[in-house]
Amino acid sequence: DVKVTQSSRYLVKRTGEKVFLECVQDMDHENMFWYRQDPGLGLRLIYFSYDVKMKEKGDIPEGYSVSREKKERFSLILESASTNQTSMYLCASSLRDSAFPYEQYFGPGTRLTVT
């Protein structure tokens, strides 16, 4: 079974803090994704990565950065957390397009509260 794990289920941070959200997958997937999910808005893509050290902006990258130094690990960084970044953050992974249509496997999510 594919396993996608996220470092924290719940996180509370203060405005202005630097926040790291970690995601690890154990299926040697090339693609990894970070989404945020807010009530009434559905899932929105923040960043994705299709290879080590590669990254692409999604629909809402402002205020976020990412890092992918190893294939299995994809980190989301909030450089200076703000209250409007309070949300549920979901990581996902998948094989690359050659395994089309590729299945995305999601982690359990991190509920981040910024006060």
Added chain:
Amino acid sequence: KNQVEQSPQSLIILEGKNCTLQCNYTVSPFSNLRWYKQDTGRGPVSLTIMTFSENTKSNGRYTATLDADTKQSSLHITASQLSDSASYICVVDGGSQGNLIFGKGTKLSVKP
């Protein structure tokens, strides 16, 4: 504009009853359509994936249909169980990496 619209927003049914959730999309190009189940406080889990050439796919008590001409899909749940209480999300894949368009979901509550 690429959009995925789901209806109803929420639904309450009695255990053992059937229900159908709807999804309309305007995504182009279209590659495939997925249905996910998301339990409260958890990540989404895939139920079905259908390409444009498939018009129905089943996964146990879940049956998804796709009409690529009218750009509509439905998810039918048969003999509902309490564990079916969750949000069901329709997702359309536009065919390139990172190009998944998510609906806002239908929240289903199954009552005893």
